[in-house]
Amino acid sequence: MIHKFSVRSAGVAEPDIRELGRSWELDDLEVWRDYYVEFESAPDAAALAEVAAVLGDQLDVEVSLDQPLPAGAVQVAYKRGVVDNESDSIITVCGLLGVKARAGKVATSYRSESPRLRDLVVSTRFNATIEELHDEEPHYDTLVPQGHYESAVQYDLRGLDDTKLAELGTAGGRNLSLAQMKHVQHVQNTLGDEFVTDVLLEALDARWSDHCAHTTWKSLGSLLGRLVQAAKDVDNPNVLSMFHDNAGVWDFYDGHAIAIKAETHNGPSAISGYFGQLTKLGGVLRDILGTGLSADPIGSFEYTAVGEPEAPAPIKGRPDARRLAGETIRAIKEYGNTFGVPMMSSRMTFHPAYRAKPFALGGSIGLLPVSAAQRGTPRPGDFVVLIGGLTGNEGIHGASASSAGAVMDTAAVQIGAPLEQVKFRKALIELREAGCMSALTDVGGAGLNSAVGEIGEACGVWINTALVPLKTAALPMWRILLSESQERMLLAVPPEHQERAKKILDRHMVRSTVIGRFADTGRYHVFHAPDLTEEALIAGAPDVVPAHQGELGFDVAYDLLDIEVERQEVGPPPRPADVPEWPELAPTQLAGLLEEVVADAEVASQHFADSQYDSTVQGNTWYGPHYGTEHSVRTAYWAGTPVAGSPAAAVLNTAFNPWMFDADPVAATRQMFCSALAGQVLAGVAVKDVCMCDNFYTPHLSPHWREWLVGMVDELAVLVRHFGVPLISGKDSSAGSVHTDEGLVSVPPAVFLSALGKVPHTDALLREQWTTPGNVLVRVGLATSSPVGTVAARKLSLPTGALDDLALSDVDSYLSALTASRNLLRSGARIGAGGVAATLAQGVLASGIGVKLESATTESLFAEHRVGAVVEVAPDNVAALPAELSPVVLGVLEGTLEGTGIVLDGVDLFAPAARDGWLNSFTARIA
Ligand SMILES: O=CNCC(=O)N[C@@H]1O[C@H](COP(=O)(O)O)[C@@H](O)[C@H]1O
Numbered sequence: 001m002i003h004k005f006s007v008r009s010a011g012v013a014e015p016d017i018r019e020l021g022r023s024w025e026l027d028d029l030e031v032w033r034d035y036y037v038e039f040e041s042a043p044d045a046a047a048l049a050e051v052a053a054v055l056g057d058q059l060d061v062e063v064s065l066d067q068p069l070p071a072g073a074v075q076v077a078y079k080r081g082v083v084d085n086e087s088d089s090i091i092t093v094c095g096l097l098g099v100k101a102r103a104g105k106v107a108t109s110y111r112s113e114s115p116r117l118r119d120l121v122v123s124t125r126f127n128a129t130i131e132e133l134h135d136e137e138p139h140y141d142t143l144v145p146q147g148h149y150e151s152a153v154q155y156d157l158r159g160l161d162d163t164k165l166a167e168l169g170t171a172g173g174r175n176l177s178l179a180q181m182k183h184v185q186h187v188q189n190t191l192g193d194e195f196v197t198d199v200l201l202e203a204l205d206a207r208w209s210d211h212c213a214h215t216t217w218k219s220l221g222s223l224l225g226r227l228v229q230a231a232k233d234v235d236n237p238n239v240l241s242m243f244h245d246n247a248g249v250w251d252f253y254d255g256h257a258i259a260i261k262a263e264t265h266n267g268p269s270a271i272s273g274y275f276g277q278l279t280k281l282g283g284v285l286r287d288i289l290g291t292g293l294s295a296d297p298i299g300s301f302e303y304t305a306v307g308e309p310e311a312p313a314p315i316k317g318r319p320d321a322r323r324l325a326g327e328t329i330r331a332i333k334e335y336g337n338t339f340g341v342p343m344m345s346s347r348m349t350f351h352p353a354y355r356a357k358p359f360a361l362g363g364s365i366g367l368l369p370v371s372a373a374q375r376g377t378p379r380p381g382d383f384v385v386l387i388g389g390l391t392g393n394e395g396i397h398g399a400s401a402s403s404a405g406a407v408m409d410t411a412a413v414q415i416g417a418p419l420e421q422v423k424f425r426k427a428l429i430e431l432r433e434a435g436c437m438s439a440l441t442d443v444g445g446a447g448l449n450s451a452v453g454e455i456g457e458a459c460g461v462w463i464n465t466a467l468v469p470l471k472t473a474a475l476p477m478w479r480i481l482l483s484e485s486q487e488r489m490l491l492a493v494p495p496e497h498q499e500r501a502k503k504i505l506d507r508h509m510v511r512s513t514v515i516g517r518f519a520d521t522g523r524y525h526v527f528h529a530p531d532l533t534e535e536a537l538i539a540g541a542p543d544v545v546p547a548h549q550g551e552l553g554f555d556v557a558y559d560l561l562d563i564e565v566e567r568q569e570v571g572p573p574p575r576p577a578d579v580p581e582w583p584e585l586a587p588t589q590l591a592g593l594l595e596e597v598v599a600d601a602e603v604a605s606q607h608f609a610d611s612q613y614d615s616t617v618q619g620n621t622w623y624g625p626h627y628g629t630e631h632s633v634r635t636a637y638w639a640g641t642p643v644a645g646s647p648a649a650a651v652l653n654t655a656f657n658p659w660m661f662d663a664d665p666v667a668a669t670r671q672m673f674c675s676a677l678a679g680q681v682l683a684g685v686a687v688k689d690v691c692m693c694d695n696f697y698t699p700h701l702s703p704h705w706r707e708w709l710v711g712m713v714d715e716l717a718v719l720v721r722h723f724g725v726p727l728i729s730g731k732d733s734s735a736g737s738v739h740t741d742e743g744l745v746s747v748p749p750a751v752f753l754s755a756l757g758k759v760p761h762t763d764a765l766l767r768e769q770w771t772t773p774g775n776v777l778v779r780v781g782l783a784t785s786s787p788v789g790t791v792a793a794r795k796l797s798l799p800t801g802a803l804d805d806l807a808l809s810d811v812d813s814y815l816s817a818l819t820a821s822r823n824l825l826r827s828g829a830r831i832g833a834g835g836v837a838a839t840l841a842q843g844v845l846a847s848g849i850g851v852k853l854e855s856a857t858t859e860s861l862f863a864e865h866r867v868g869a870v871v872e873v874a875p876d877n878v879a880a881l882p883a884e885l886s887p888v889v890l891g892v893l894e895g896t897l898e899g900t901g902i903v904l905d906g907v908d909l910f911a912p913a914a915r916d917g918w919l920n921s922f923t924a925r926i927a
Pocket residue numbers: 211263264265266267268279282283284397398399400402403414443444445446484732733734735
């Protein structure tokens with residue numbers, strides 16, 4: 001018996017629907033959520049009314065029962081086989097109301113009289129790879145997932161020649177190379193078995209993927225090892241854990257620590273901006289939850305680079321940049337706001353190299369006690385406990401396909417459900433405090449296979465995949481193992497704590513299942529035995545593998561699962577030499593250039609996106625992500641006070657500029673590292689209290705990509721050693737080249753840096769807002785005058801060339817002088833995209849105070865001195881600024897001048913039209 005509940009929200013409940021109506025220019029747009037529920041027996045009218053009341057329990061909503069889709073309306077629902085996560089929640093809700101439901105399904109329908117409706121939905125709200133479109137009411141016989149268990153497929157690899165082995169390696173969407181297949185052949189020979197299963201092939205495909213095994217980085221000479229060694233050499237006492245856990249852990253104050261991690265979801269986001277970005281944020285929050293013995297996320301950050309919004313997608317059928325931009329915003333809002341974590345920093349960039357595969361980076365920081373900061377180790381006999389969401393047929397090959405740069409299909413996209421994760425967030429803290437876990441990890445890329453396989457490596461492990469709770473009726477063993485269904489965690493629970501752990505999880509309504517045991521075997525062992533129940537497993541002796549194992553997936557010693565990676569030697573990367581010159585422009589031309597620069601997405605207000613992300617939830621945000629009494633301007637750093645009652649602050653900032661990486665990845669790495677570090681010091685953080693997280697995103701088919709990658713890593717190692725600022729976590733995404741209908745498109749070899757600092761008291765932090773008319777604005781820091789990579793150079797169509805070299809000793813002197821002269825600074829803003837001019841423009845916008853410049857040239861206004869700042873100083877103190885700051889007086893704050901902004905020789909460079917461009921251009925391009 002299937003009933004349909006249609007819920008229409010309006011007014012306060014869904015401001016974004018009004019926004020959607022505005023952007024589609026449909027005044028009568030209505031968006032309805034259609035909930036289909038299959039009940040076990042026909043519910044009476046009272047029961048139906050109760051279910052309707054719960055589904056429509058918001059302000060300003062209307063619920064109708066069993067109304068077919070009206071003519072002209074368009075409904076979007078998941079395809080069969082793509083399971084919607086709400087289904088399970090609907091069953092639970094009905095159960096709590098005392099009505100038994102078997103299954104549920106959620107769809108969205110759009111209603112308007114306009115004949116344009118269907119096209120608008122198809123072009124912006126419908127993803128044909130995972131969804132289906134209905135123009136009339138669909139008919140469902142049942143919503144209960146159908147299907148039956150398919151046994152593992154067996155392959156005898158003995159005697160297969162290279163061609164056959166290679167074919168098998170890439171069959172069914174796998175990405176195993178011939179060398180890897182030969183190793184599987186070796187495994188079979190060593191085991192002396194008649195066959196290996198598809199379960200083993202799939203498990204190894206994931207285990208040896210670039211994502212899990214970092215093969216590209218290993219092949220180029222242990223690149224991660226070089227970064228780790230550099231960090232070890234500097235021996236910063238704040239490092240509690242680095243590159244060893246799901247996140248790096250940095251000492252905070254008074255027994256607390258902060259975990260930091262940034263992840264990318266580039267591959268999945270290219271297929272579905274919404275789900276790729278949704279699960280990017282969900283995944284990185286889970287990384288924080290799975291760090292040490294669990295950290296609590298206290299902030300998230302996000303950076304997305306897509307192609308130019310006006311350009312079509314270079315691969316037919318894929319979402320274009322504008323669509324990706326819109327879906328990104330929806331997804332980040334959906335996950336972050338629902339999870340309840342403040343947004344610390346968000347930015348979107350439009351760069352043509354990301355038109356085939358975006359750069360989808362998400363990060364998070366979390367708080368945990370120092371005593372829980374170390375990664376736990378499971379002990380033989382501990383239970384393998386899977387908690388959280390159900391396992392479905394999604395995210396299959398997510399890790400290996402994204403690593404291989406292979407074509408990803410529908411099944412590779414992960415689907416997120418933030419509320420599921422909200423439930424176990426608090427439960428994990430309780431489990432940690434109660435000492436119920438000896439270890440935990442998140443279930444993310446490569447699914448259970450990666451989580452169980454990695455955590456089990458400490459001693460050995462066996463699991464029964466038949467115990468894994470599924471979204472579908474059945475799944476083959478390898479799919480259960482590889483599914484990247486979201487919102488799941490894996491715990492190692494000692495037998496003596498199992499009951500207590502179960503109680504805590506039950507109280508938080510978190511599903512948990514004992515699916516296996518850690519064992520003193522040194523083996524990774526997977527089988528499928530439907531008649532081995534959870535109760536029987538729990539009752540079994542801790543050191544005995546069950547005799548009845550149903551169907552065997554594999555049972556292999558960990559030693560046999562390691563594979564040698566062939567080493568490739570690379571030389572130094574080519575370096576550009578010529579530096580183009582800045583043209584001389586008259587004041588009116590400078591004004592025109594400024595108008596273009598502030599309207600560029602790198603500088604313009606991204607209020608349309610940012611305002612949708614909750615940045616104050618949890619109540620600990622002390623500074624950022626925006627400031628300004630007149631306009632809301634993006635801050636260059638975020639600070640929060642995560643420990644109740646303590647003024648100690650965590651400080652986060654980031655550095656990335658794809659145009660500079662386009663020009664010279666090695667020089668750009670240096671500038672970005674020094675820029676992030678100088679931003680931290682300007683904010684008030686001591687150099688020794690800063691660490692960073694690196695996210696490499698590099699091409700694998702463009703010229704010299706290997707040389708550039710090695711060059712960037714080696715450069716980072718130099719910087720880590722020089723400043724004593726360690727990299728403590730990161731990710732390498734090494735498949736940034738894509739074959740498209742337009743030919744090969746490659747991202748620039750690049751590394752995104754996120755810096756985390758700490759100060760004992762927020763009093764130490766310097767704000768950006770200008771304070772007092774009459775004060776003098778001074779540029780300080782290293783002059784990096786090359787126009788290459790700057791916003792203005794793009795507007796002026798200047799040729800590319802070399803970036804400035806930075807002498808690290810000069811950076812040292814600058815940073816020391818900055819610290820020493822802090823008492824002279826009334827405010828300070830780090831110079832970024834758009835150079836001094838953009839910094840001044842944003843100062844005007846934020847404070848409403850004008851500035852009168854002493855003099856200006858194109859270079860002095862638009863060069864992006866990234867290891868520099870515009871500081872505000874009282875007139876009497878200008879002379880006291882130390883020479884190491886290389887101070888250059890820019891002009892004087894002029895009081896609040898109606899209609900004036902940045903005045904040079906009587907000309908206002910920042911006219912009202914420019915302000916409008918800053919305010920509206922981003923929205924106009926993507927909304
Ligand atoms: O599940 C959440 N955790 C995060 C995670 O492990 N994600 C994995 O990374 C792939 C994207 O990599 P990219 O294309 O950016 O190189 C993605 O498909 C997942 O397998």
